[in-house]
Amino acid sequence: MKRQSQLSAFLQSLPKAEHHLHIEGACPWEIMTQSDPQQFDTPPPSWCKDYRFKTFDDFEQLIFKYVVPWMTNPERYAQTVEELFKVRRAENTRYMEFSFAGIALEFTGLSAREIAKAIKAAVPEDIEARLYIGLHHGGFSKNQDRYLSEILDTPEIDGIDLHGPEEFPLHDWSKEFWKAAKSAGKALKAHAGELSGPSSVREAIEDLGVTKIQHGINAVKDPGVLDLAVQSGASFDICPISNVKLQNVSKMSAHPLFEIEAAGVPCTLNTDDPFIFGNTLTDDYLAVAQGLNATPEQLAQFARNSFTTADLPEHAKKEAIAEIDTRLQTHLECSR
Ligand SMILES: [Zn+2]
Numbered sequence: 001m002k003r004q005s006q007l008s009a010f011l012q013s014l015p016k017a018e019h020h021l022h023i024e025g026a027c028p029w030e031i032m033t034q035s036d037p038q039q040f041d042t043p044p045p046s047w048c049k050d051y052r053f054k055t056f057d058d059f060e061q062l063i064f065k066y067v068v069p070w071m072t073n074p075e076r077y078a079q080t081v082e083e084l085f086k087v088r089r090a091e092n093t094r095y096m097e098f099s100f101a102g103i104a105l106e107f108t109g110l111s112a113r114e115i116a117k118a119i120k121a122a123v124p125e126d127i128e129a130r131l132y133i134g135l136h137h138g139g140f141s142k143n144q145d146r147y148l149s150e151i152l153d154t155p156e157i158d159g160i161d162l163h164g165p166e167e168f169p170l171h172d173w174s175k176e177f178w179k180a181a182k183s184a185g186k187a188l189k190a191h192a193g194e195l196s197g198p199s200s201v202r203e204a205i206e207d208l209g210v211t212k213i214q215h216g217i218n219a220v221k222d223p224g225v226l227d228l229a230v231q232s233g234a235s236f237d238i239c240p241i242s243n244v245k246l247q248n249v250s251k252m253s254a255h256p257l258f259e260i261e262a263a264g265v266p267c268t269l270n271t272d273d274p275f276i277f278g279n280t281l282t283d284d285y286l287a288v289a290q291g292l293n294a295t296p297e298q299l300a301q302f303a304r305n306s307f308t309t310a311d312l313p314e315h316a317k318k319e320a321i322a323e324i325d326t327r328l329q330t331h332l333e334c335s336r
Contacts, residue, residue, distance in 0.1 A: 003335060010331040011285040011299060015320045017095035017306035018088070018270050018281055020214050020237035022134070023119065024067045024101055025273025028083035032070055039069060046245060047278030053246050056195065062276055072108060074118035081122040084274075089127065091282045094320060095310045096123075097237075099132035099161045099189075105147065106140060112147065116156035130311055131156060132189060134163035139173055148177055152184045158311075159187030161214065162204070170203050178208040187311065189214055189237075194248055198222035205232050212309070216265075217243060220256040230264040235309040239272035240287050241279045252291025258298075266305040296335075300328040 032040040044062050045051060053059050070076060077100065088096065100115055116131055123129040133151055140147045151157055160181045162174065178188055190204035194215035201219040204210040205228055216236035219225045229236070238257055243249045249256070261267045269284045271277065279287075285302065288294045307320045 006331070006335050007289060007296070008282070008286060010296060010327065011289070012091050012282045014092060014285070014300065014303045014327055015307070015323050016091065016093045016281055016285075016303050017097075017268070017310045017320075018093055019097045019212070019268045019306065019309065020239055020270035020272060021084075021096065021098040022101065022273050023077060023080055023084075023098050024063070024071050024104060025276050026080055026084045026098075027067055027070050027275040028080055029275060031079060031083065032066070040066065044276055044278070046276055051245060056246065059246060059276065066275070068107065071104060074110065074114050077115050078118040078122040081119050085122075085124050085127060087274075087280060089124070091280055093281060094127060095307070095312060096127060096129045097132065097159075097311075098129065099134045099163070101134045101136075101163060102140065102147065102151075103134075103136045103164070106142070112150050112157065113154045116154050120156040128310075128312060128316075130158040130187065132159040132161040132187070133157050134161045134191075135174070135177075136164035137162065137168035137171060137174070138164065139171065144173070148180075152181065152186070157186070159189060162190035162192070162208070162210075164191075170207055175207050178210070182209060188212065192216060193218040194243070198225040201225050202228060205229065205234060211235065212237065215239065215243070215248075217248065217256055217260070219265075220259050220263075226260065226263045226265065235266040235268065235305065236260055237268050237270050239270045240284050240291070241277050242272035244287075244291075245277055252287055255288075255292060257288065258292060258294075261301075266309055267302060268306040268309060269302045296328060296331055300324050 029043055119131055188210045189212045190208055190210040191214040192200040192204040198219045198221050201213055201216050202225050211232055211234040213234055213236045219229055240255055244252050257267055271279050271281055271284055285299055303324050304321050307317045
């Protein structure tokens with residue numbers, strides 16, 4: 001028991017960076033339930049540790065039940081981000097890459113620029129944040145060109161990410177837009193290899209020029225794709241608790257995280273949608289410790305990866321990594 005709480009305290013205090021988080025999936029429950037106790041009377045059932053989604057549709061139902069009625073204006077995006085950073089600061093998170101969903105703009109009629117400005121203004125000064133907009137495979141159903149040019153012209157949007165059901169084919173507009181976004185100085189990401197097979201990871205790398213793959217776990221099923229990921233310098237931003245609760249892996253002990261890392265693809269640990277899964281970033285590190293018997297040294301390596309793959313100056317990466325090394329050393333000495 002003592003060993004367990006020492007490990008929790010070590011993971012909580014470890015400097016960390018998060019690379020994969022959906023702002024709409026980070027709704028601030030306390031504020032929601034206080035502001036509208038009737039609409040938001042019970043938290044999502046998926047907070048239970050043993051909860052498993054039967055289908056991806058079930059996951060989407062929760063988005064419609066909680067997120068859609070809540071995320072209706074830029075102020076609520078800002079409030080969500082403020083609350084998120086209170087939790088992340090308490091677990092020593094120094095850097096964040098997060099996204100908001102482009103498809104939501106069509107429901108709400110809000111502008112990408114307005115939301116991006118509100119989100120960026122809510123980021124505390126001592127935490128570095130890079131904001132991505134997630135674009136559905138099918139793009140926007142109306143006014144696609146106007147939306148896309150607004151994204152390129154909004155400096156608060158640092159990058160683009162591919163969202164939505166992965167079984168959809170990659171459309172020609174995506175290939176062109178990922179190229180245009182790169183030329184405009186935006187960073188590139190894509191969700192791939194979560195719900196679909198390894199070929200989606202190959203497409204993201206070869207057709208979109210992406211090296212920051214969101215999930216990517218099914219790449220493990222094709223050694224050629226894993227090799228391509230290594231050769232192209234890709235990193236995978238993996239969300240262990242999300243992968244288990246959505247049953248994209250059967251159980252934590254079957255998660256391919258270590259196979260991917262051992263193949264030479266640096267992996268980071270992330271929460272994905274902390275409001276839906278009921279997880280903190282420390283919880284994902286703990287879940288890997290418990291489910292995959294990860295050692296403190298291995299857990300510290302994931303924290304190091306989260307800085308080596310961050311968009312930070314070299315000196316900031318070195319400082320964070322030196323602090324990780326010191327905290328690891330202290331933890332190992334205390335737990336002897
Ligand atoms: Zn995601």
